[in-house]
Amino acid sequence: MSFFSTIPAVLLAAFFLLAPVRPASAAGGGGSVDTNFDCYGCHSKKEITPWIARTWLESLHAKKGVKCPDCHGSHDEGFKSPKFTKLPGPDKCMPCHPTKVKETMASKHGGVTKCTSCHIRHSFSLKVAMDPKICMTCHQGSPHVQEYGRSKMGVVYDAEGPGNSATCQTCHMPDFIHNVGLTIEKKELMLKVCNQCHSASFVGTALTSGTFKDHW
Ligand code: HEC
Ligand code: HEC
Ligand code: HEC
Ligand code: HEC
Ligand code: HEC
Ligand code: HEC
Ligand code: HEC
Numbered sequence: 001m002s003f004f005s006t007i008p009a010v011l012l013a014a015f016f017l018l019a020p021v022r023p024a025s026a027a028g029g030g031g032s033v034d035t036n037f038d039c040y041g042c043h044s045k046k047e048i049t050p051w052i053a054r055t056w057l058e059s060l061h062a063k064k065g066v067k068c069p070d071c072h073g074s075h076d077e078g079f080k081s082p083k084f085t086k087l088p089g090p091d092k093c094m095p096c097h098p099t100k101v102k103e104t105m106a107s108k109h110g111g112v113t114k115c116t117s118c119h120i121r122h123s124f125s126l127k128v129a130m131d132p133k134i135c136m137t138c139h140q141g142s143p144h145v146q147e148y149g150r151s152k153m154g155v156v157y158d159a160e161g162p163g164n165s166a167t168c169q170t171c172h173m174p175d176f177i178h179n180v181g182l183t184i185e186k187k188e189l190m191l192k193v194c195n196q197c198h199s200a201s202f203v204g205t206a207l208t209s210g211t212f213k214d215h216w
Helices: 009-018 038-043 050-057 068-072 098-106 132-136 143-150 152-160 168-172 187-195 200-208
Strands: none
Touching: 038 050, 038 068, 132 143, 132 168, 143 152, 168 187, 187 200
């Protein structure tokens, strides 16, 4: 643990703003993060957007050197004006995550979700994206979804975590696939998912009987 990692990010930022010479590297722990650039220096001030600066600082993006302008460009009319043309859409993720963007666009999620529907700004935390509750911010209507929470799988997930049970993401986004329709279209892929936990004959019956919902 380094000295810096014990200091809250906001204080740390204030320190660097006041200090005559700002070190290029600020974060402790996993990797070193460069915070010595205009966007961070200004946005980390408590009267601007300190939460945004801190959640970015804690993200994997920050550790890998992906900075505000990579997604946002710059203030179109200079830093004195808060004016932007628009907030970033998936086109800004495209250069670095082309497969995820294409898969999302090819599914029913194309045009109806944003990347930030599941990947909260600015931590882009996978822990949040993998929580079934994030899906339920939109999916509430169908009996299939409503029953999940009270199904044994849902109860085991709540009690023991993702390792021992299936979530929406396990069945609809296996292997990081962002086309959520794929395992519905191709039943053999869904069977492969079930097979990670159950016997083929057990889930075969559950899936092909056409009453999967009744099994929750
Ligand atoms: C000198 C201070 C300053 C600097 C430097 C600065 N900003 Fe800002 N920025 C602001 C202020 C002030 C706002 C308006 C905040 C508000 O509305 O509460 C803002 C707003 C924004 C917004 C929100 C726009 C919207 O429509 O909601 C984004 C995105 C943003 N800045 C990104 C950046 C990026 C990227 C950089 C670096 C290229 C940067 N800023 C540099 C002060 C700054
Ligand atoms: C990996 C891409 C990415 C990076 C890096 C990034 N942002 Fe963002 N930012 C986004 C996205 C996406 C949104 C939300 C767009 C939406 O949901 O419509 C957003 C929204 C915002 C907003 C407006 C929303 C709000 O809650 O006020 C501000 C201000 C902002 N970012 C500033 C920054 C600053 C400052 C940095 C660097 C410290 C930064 N961003 C780094 C992608 C990024
Ligand atoms: C300039 C390139 C770049 C841009 C632009 C970018 N990313 Fe990333 N992103 C990365 C890198 C590099 C990683 C780390 C990959 C690794 O090392 O595994 C990453 C990781 C991620 C992760 C995984 C985070 C984690 O904690 O595991 C998510 C989610 C993500 N990006 C979403 C987005 C979204 C959404 C956008 C657009 C708003 C975006 N990224 C824009 C380069 C970028
Ligand atoms: C154990 C695997 C599994 C889990 C967990 C799961 N699903 Fe499904 N889902 C399926 C299967 C299989 C279908 C295909 C239709 C059927 O057989 O009922 C489906 C169909 C769907 C559909 C399209 C049809 C409909 O009923 O609306 C949506 C949307 C959906 N699931 C969302 C979700 C969400 C959101 C969650 C989490 C709350 C979830 N699913 C949890 C396996 C699962
Ligand atoms: C419906 C929710 C959802 C949407 C929308 C979504 N993602 Fe994801 N994303 C996830 C989940 C869940 C994971 C974790 C892995 C998994 O279960 O597939 C993930 C993982 C990732 C990762 C990390 C993959 C890796 O290999 O480490 C990246 C990068 C990413 N998403 C980018 C994006 C981009 C870019 C967009 C917008 C085009 C996007 N995601 C839209 C749910 C979503
Ligand atoms: C921002 C809202 C939103 C979020 C968040 C969201 N979805 Fe969706 N999802 C939709 C909409 C809208 C549709 C299209 C419904 C339709 O066309 O019937 C859809 C469709 C689907 C389908 C049906 C695909 C098909 O081809 O039939 C599945 C499966 C699905 N979502 C799974 C998920 C999972 C898993 C998550 C969480 C990781 C999630 N969704 C998060 C809005 C959302
Ligand atoms: C990551 C592991 C995992 C995956 C993947 C998984 N399940 Fe399950 N399943 C569970 C757990 C945990 C339970 C609850 C344990 C019990 O019933 O004893 C369960 C229970 C069931 C039950 C019995 C429910 C009851 O009330 O007795 C059925 C049917 C079932 N799963 C079908 C499926 C189908 C079909 C798939 C694929 C679409 C699937 N499961 C994928 C972990 C999983």
